[in-house]
Amino acid sequence: MTLLLIQIFNGLVNGAFYALLSLGLAVIFGMLRIVNFAHGALYMLGAFTAYAIGERFGIGFWPSLLIAPIAVGIFGVILERLLIRRLYDLPASYNLLLTFGLTLLIQDGVRLIYGISGQPYAPPAQLAGATNLGFIVFPTFRLFAIIVSVVVCVLTWFVIERTRVGAVVRACTENPTITRAFGIDVSLWITAVFGFGAALAGLAGVLAAPIYSVDPLMGSELIITTFAVVVIGGLGSILGSVVTGYAVGVLVAIGSALYPPIANTLIFILMALVLLLRPTGLFGLQEAR
């Protein structure tokens, strides 16, 4: 029984990653309705940026935690301004295909520079090793990751749901025409929000670098799982994605403990169930369009 509890705790930690990654996608996909298939590639870029600046300039983990997300965010802004915004008037499938193409480009581009195998990246000295929590001896870095994830998720939720800035963002995404009539530059806000979502993906990447292999394909299988989490949580709901992220982490951990092969498919079974019973997702706010 203790082992099951340990697995659930571990699941929460993994859930932290799902939640952080889904948060960025929830902002971009859930709110802006941009089917950003490149989210996994942005995550990978975050990890590689941390690796590259460490390798080239000796910049350690702590500054990377700030620099990499900003870099990825800027990259996201460029993508949005140059390419993605051309397709807003069209059905979502076009954005999907564009970002799918961009994903292939980015992944292969990184592979050409760094090769297909991973690059080494270690946690910072202060977070290396394990902490004794009484019932479990757990890697310190993972505890740090879960704390960062919770803080960022709560902050983001708070900003979007409870502040004026968030209100403007929500207005831009829910009804751009009227918002524009109020004199707000909707397209600028959309770019900013996209950049923010990208930055969140980059942050998840930096946090992942010490734990998971830093290779060009590290985000490629994650992406459909992340979409599933956002859809289960409900498009438009930040809270939904975050809660679902943690829930999925625990679910996958339990699955891994009981019948590992099904672990990756559990999410899709859950998604099918949720969509059939609640077609707009668990916390979905908007009509299924």
Place this chain on the structure above:
Amino acid sequence: MTARRWVVRIGVLLLLLVLPRLIYPILAVDILCWGLFALAFDLVFGYAGLLSFGHAMFWGTSAYVTANLLFRTGLPVPVAILLGTIAALVLSLPTGYLSIRSAGIYFSMVTLAFAQMIDFIARQAEDYTGGDNGLPGIPRPSLGPIHFDNAIHLVLAALGYVVAARAIESPFGQALRAIRDNRTRAQSVGYNPRVQMMVAFVISAGLSGLAGGLQAVGHGVVSLDVVHWTTSGIVVMMVLLGGTGTLLGPLVGAALVLLLRDSLASSTTATGVVTGAVFAATVLFFRRGVVGTLLMLDFRRRKAVEAPAPPAAEAAPPKQVTAANPQVRTP
């Protein structure tokens, strides 16, 4: 107008007959099969307006069923393919029924979910699918003196195309387009969207299954790629490249994507960079696809001829639904 259509169609048929001499026969068969798959997919995407991420489940299920029948029983090739198609049809009933209840992106995600479940089952059922190793060396038992070589593919694929074409040009196809363009209005004139979409979904699944079975036989090997979600993605790209909402577009798109893939295989350049760039460029600048663009140019040319002073408000592609050709015409 009708004469033109027939000229084009016969031209295409002749091209298809000659194709195996121009490019390697197996590649030609591939183009036929994927072309049919893409057309089947477009039935739901271009005409009903639903983006399915799960069509690989029909293509793949049929491929595995066909392969298993050919391995384990002595059934002739066309029968095995037929049974594979039926398997896909059977699968489409529950999945279609449950998926159609959602709309827009939710529809896509539900179909993806089902496809992932099929992927999982395929991975687990190793006795039937060979798991990650796949099923190589699929036999093609002959029926007495009849040997099933590549000609069978042309025949069966043509059958599939005819079915698709008839579906699209029939009143049923018109109803589909009406629902796609304005669901509420279609409902007000008495169409039941759910029923029409379900029918479209099932036909699409069946044709995808036919294509999948054909492909399994054509290659002689089935691997887990047939149920992987990227396969569903490739078929979307084929339709987009070729031109959605047209009869020949998916076939052209399939040819382009497969030729690209084949030429990349023969070179050693970075596959991802090239493929990704082609995808991105197509979506950004070439949205109507090859056939769609040709039709558009042709339409403009004809309009210029008919009305010497064309009004400036020439039909821009309807932004709301598809960026395909502005008129409902099939070549």
Place this chain on the structure above:
Amino acid sequence: MTTMRSAAALVLLAASGASAQYSAGGIKVGLLTDMNGVYSAISGAGSLKAAEMAADDFMKTNKDFAGKISVVAVDHQNKADIASNKASEMYDRMDVDAIFDTVNSACALATSAVAASKKKVFINTGAGTSELTNEKCNKYTFHYAYDNYMLASGTGTAITKRGGKTWYMIYPNYAFGQNLERQMRAAVEKNGGKLVAPSEATPFPNTDFSSYLLKAQSLKPQVFGTMQAGADLVNVVKQYNEFGLKKQNIGLAIGLLFESDVAALGQDAYQGAIATVPWFWNVDDKATQWSRKFEKAFGKKPTFDQAAVYSAVTQYLDAIKRAKTDDADKVIAQLEGHKFNDFFAHNGEIRKQDHRGILDVYQVQVKPKSEAKEDGDYYKEIAKTPAADAFTPLSESKCKMAQ
């Protein structure tokens, strides 16, 4: 390199008069492999370079060989249907006489089927599935370098004999992983070891292995065995270190280890881990000599798959020389039962019954960076399994040809 080869070819052609004894006037070696994807570091462009080197060196040592030798490379992109298509095309249209490498098990099996139907030679070096010389064996297929049986029995036996008696294993849930686990378990139990808990099948592919590592922590076996390969293995090892299993005296046994996997994390992460390899670049002087040559030509040290390609191509060309023709059946007759020794294969033999190329294999332990004499010096040999014992005994073979 290419100009030299063309010049040599021209000279040979002029000297001998275009030879009619070889189909299409010469020998074409086909390399069908993953050039850009997940296995490209193991095989890829390096395998092509190895094949080209083998062709060049053969022509240098056989100046009176009548006919030119060329190498063509095709990328199967890890898709069995592309592999199948391209293999057909290579044999039919590109006049390829023999295909080498493949590196991916599904692609290898597909190519094997094509080779059998076209009646042309296929020598797999990179893929591990032992089905190629068992259930799916055929006259035209040869399996060079490693396979699951060799990996599992080598590592399982060596570690258990060294005192690692209690085991807990994880394996990726597909044919290769299941196969490897089964054979590893058999080897462990045969040598007096035991599993403290049933082995766990993990999803494939997978990035997070924490739940299994936590379980290992609570079970406290002496050995934690992982059958994961490639990117999955890198994640396992990274997390194995993260959870500090080594400090808890849980050793690491790796089913399939490639040099590129070690490079991905740096050898200190793998330090102490034990695996079985058919060869490594500095296993002995002859190997080192060849590897230096390869490194100069390619820029990186060779993986064992790339070395295997060189060896296999050379053996194939030698067989052609002995057969005096490139006719597949006659060349196969020369290959079958052939015993040889080169820088790659010691006590090498191509078994007639199942076309399994056997050779001495080594159990290695990864050494810490502090003991490495240069970049890429990863392994320390701790045991050797002679060729006769390393591979599936013929009595257990499921190959129809062996019956």
